[in-house]
Amino acid sequence: MKALRMAAVCLTALGLTMAHAAPALTDEILIGELHPLTGPASFYGIPESRGIQLAVEEINAAGGVRVGDQSQMLRLMTEDDHSTPTAGVAALKKLRAADVRFIIGPLGSGVAPALFPIIDRDSGVTQIVDGTIAEGVTNGRNIFRNQAAVSQYDLAVADLFRSKKYASVAMMTDRFHAGFMGTQPALSETLKSLNATVAAEEYYKLGDTDFSAAMTKLVSLQPEVLLIRGYPAEGALITRQARQLGYEGQVVWEMVSPPSTVLKNISATEMEGVYNCIPPTTEDYIALGQDKALAFDKAYQAKFGTTPGELSTLSYDAVYILKAAFEKAGSTENEAVNAALAAMRPEDVPQLISGYVAHQDGRLFDDVGQVNLRGAVSIWQGEGWVPVPDLAG
Amino acid sequence: MLEISDLRAGYGRMAVLHGLDLTAMPGRPTVVMGANGVGKTTLCRAITGLIPVWSGGIRLDGHDITCLSPAQRVRRGIALVPEGRQVFPDMTVRDNLRLGAYLRGEPGPSDLEQVEALFPILADRRRQTAGLLSGGEQQMLALARALMSRPRLLILDEPSQGLAPKAVAQVAEAVQRISESGVAILLVEQNMTLAETVGEWAVVLQGGRAEVEGPASTVLKSGAVEASYLGH
Amino acid sequence: MLDLFLQQTVNGLALGSTYALVALGLTLIFGVLLIPNFAHGEFYMVGAFLTYALVMAGLNFWLAMALGALAVIALGCLIDLVAFRPLRGAPPLSLMISALAASIILQQTATLIWTSEARTIPTPVTGVLRTPFFIVTWMQVVVMASLILSVAAIWAILNRTRLGLAIRATAQNHDAALLMGISMVQVRLATFAIGAALGAIAGALLGATFPIYPTMGVNPVLKAFVVLVLGGIGSLRGAVLGGLFLGLVEVMVAGYLSTELQDIGAFTLLVLVLLIRPQGFFGTAQVER
Secondary structure, eight states: OHHHHHHHHHHHHHHHHHHHHSOOOTTEEEEEEEEOOSSTTHHHHHHHHHHHHHHHHHHHHTTOEEETTEEEEEEEEEEEOTTSHHHHHHHHHHHHHTTOOEEEOOOOTTHHHHHHHHHHTOTTOEEEEOSOOOSSOOOSSSEEEOSOOHHHHHHHHHHHHHHHTOOEEEEEEETTOHHHHHHHHHHHHHHHHTTOEEEEEEEEOTTOOOOHHHHHHHHHHOOSEEEEESOHHHHHHHHHHHHHTTOOSEEEEESOOOHHHHHTTSOHHHHTTOEEEEOOOHHHHHHTTOHHHHHHHHHHHHHHSSOOOTTHHHHHHHHHHHHHHHHHHTSOOHHHHHHHHHHOOGGGOTTOOSOOOOOTTSOSBOTTSBBOOOOEEEEEETTEEEEOOOTTO | OEEEEEEEEEETTEEEEEEEEEEEBTTBOEEEEOOTTSSHHHHHHHHHTSSOOSEEEEEETTEEOTTOOHHHHHHTTEEEEOTTOOOOTTSBHHHHHHHHTGGGSSOOHHHHHHHHHHOHHHHHTTTSBGGGSOHHHHHHHHHHHHHTTOOSEEEEEOTTTTOOHHHHHHHHHHHHHHHHTTOEEEEEESOHHHHHHHOSEEEEEETTEEEEEEEHHHHHHTTHHHHHHHTO | OHHHHHHHHHHHHHHHHHHHHHHHHHHHHHHHHOOOOTTHHHHHHHHHHHHHHHHHTTOOHHHHHHHHHHHHHHHHHHHIIIIIGGGTTOOHHHHHHHHHHHHHHHHHHHHHHHOSOOBOOOOSSOOEEEOSSOEEEHHHHHHHHHHHHHHHHHHHHHHHSHHHHHHHHHHHOHHHHHHTTOOHHHHHHHHHHHHHHHHHHHHHHHHTTSOBOTTTTHHHHHHHHHHHHHHOTTOHHHHHHHHHHHHHHHHHIIIIIOGGGHHHHHHHHHHHHHHHOTTOSSOOOOOOO
């Protein structure tokens, strides 16, 4: 009796393992996602991961993806990259070992450059980067990005300087942020060409808390603008310390900064009038009352019981872009999907929430696989960011 | 008063004491002689509870104290003047003495007067930092500190070490007076002069055991001590 | 130019007092018990988070800080019991590994409870003091005043109480302290309690100035170890002056050379001190016993 029960248990266990290890069925497309679910960047990563979950569930509920003349369901495999390069590479290997051929992610500006050379050589995988803004992590062949690049953030900074005719600027940049550091010299040149004197270029690092030395120096230089490029906790702190030391000029941020996070570190009154130059975020689209964004917000809150983060629509969009590519290609072979992605136009994906602008040739991605998601200027009013549509004013 | 039977102790896995028997009582100052490394300091540390005992027993007034903490043993009247004096170097002489009486609360003026009468030099140095005292003065302080706990058994571990002959004589005189006041003395020494002056009963340690034992006058002159140094 | 220098000096002293405040608790535990308590950064972090949680629940900042400190005292004693007491007599490396383990466990627990998002405790004292020569926020004044008060309180405990006498004795000679009948349990408890309370107070005060997050304690503890080496391990005066000195050097390097060199400056200083005066400015050379 005992032996019999034992055998039954063993068989059941074996059955379970078999089911788990079974290769993806032909009517299923395996999609891997790679985001920081733990660690300091998880408050960006978790909303992104959830945006993907939401899109996958919606697509499956609506009958899946139409490939050729058969419907296939999407199956999601989630990996945590801790926003560190080593964990990211390990997670990628794990996904590839499970024969995942389509990957969405990563978020971290440190992770993407580590994955790039591996995926760049691997024609058996297609990647859509939905997070990092670092330069040089796409190739237009099998790596695409539906997030802006830093240089596109910088365009909004240039717009702001052009319209306000600022005469001088001091920059504080997170020196561990590969993206911002990468465009620092170019941005500096652009601003000079707009007749702004670059009074100082100072650097700090994530986790720094005392900026008094740099701010004292800065206040004595009295630049018209203090431009801060990095993450919001330090951004808030730098803004506060500059004000306390008597800085009265214009503070401009260049960073994804959810008002909830900002307000945990600085009061709304101290933020009043600060400009931010980034592409519109989930919260902006919701604030603007865009229909698809409102629907997304509702679905997200219903499922997760909290408001969607800043970047979750990018991840949501990425899933729909992949779906459109499968359907256009009529195949799930990487080569065909890559070609479909390269040729894709924004209007091919009606579900997109983010306001992508077609490149001049009408495509969604340019030759290096980059979307056109131009930065826009917003201003802090009351409790959050408000878009500034007319810069001349 | 103090009865040690078949004591085994050591450090790590290395045994130092291999079944040692020893007694000490008031009015019969006992000297323990022996070469370096024979287990004299280990013995002191075992009696005061600084190291655990492997087996055997330590009894004080018939009560087993083998498993008591150092503080509990101090409370029962055991005090040690440790090897190398071990005064608190950055504290004043007065604070060192206060610490001697730690378990009794703050020492009264009479306690301080008593030890200062015994060691007049300490009265002059009251506010001085102990680390700045000379070796002899530090030895006096260590003795005085031990007395502050009002011990009934005073153990001295090589008090003559590093002292000039004159200072050794001072120590000898102090120990004799303490003994006369009714405190049992256990003196662990290599210095023959001090041993002869103070000791009435002598024990020669060898190989972690009490090898020879008897009245100091006989044992110290018998050549057993020299023999133990030579390893016989 | 002189204005700028005065302002940078004030900046340096303000930064330095935050370093000193963190270093005080660390130097006490290290000096008395010879434990390199890396978990001190987590005392600091938990103090900050508890104060934050209590302030958010509507409590007055100072009351929240006091309650937070009490809770961290209990935590400190627990850490000692679990992580350090079983290792009595073990080599320093074991203690260090145990301390790191405690530190990581506390960080991860905090991440589970509070997530890793950065936040700041609403400042109990707002506003800025403007003098003709320099500007300083009132909160910075509070931090400096707290440093002075903390030092005075520790000094009084160490030099005016029986317990303090026992703690000092233990720090100077562990075995001799045992022979005086001092109970190590009591000394350990007291030392950890004071050290943890200092960490929690530093966390609450600095959490009202800087963002708080689960790994916020890592950097300050590294800086505090630098301060200990500068000032001399186990010396309270060394912790205070070492902290102020480090703050000044960092600010001057950042202000007059480059912000990129700020940390490099601090660690260069560390290496120099180690080469020239290994026992620190105020430490006494360790004598082999």
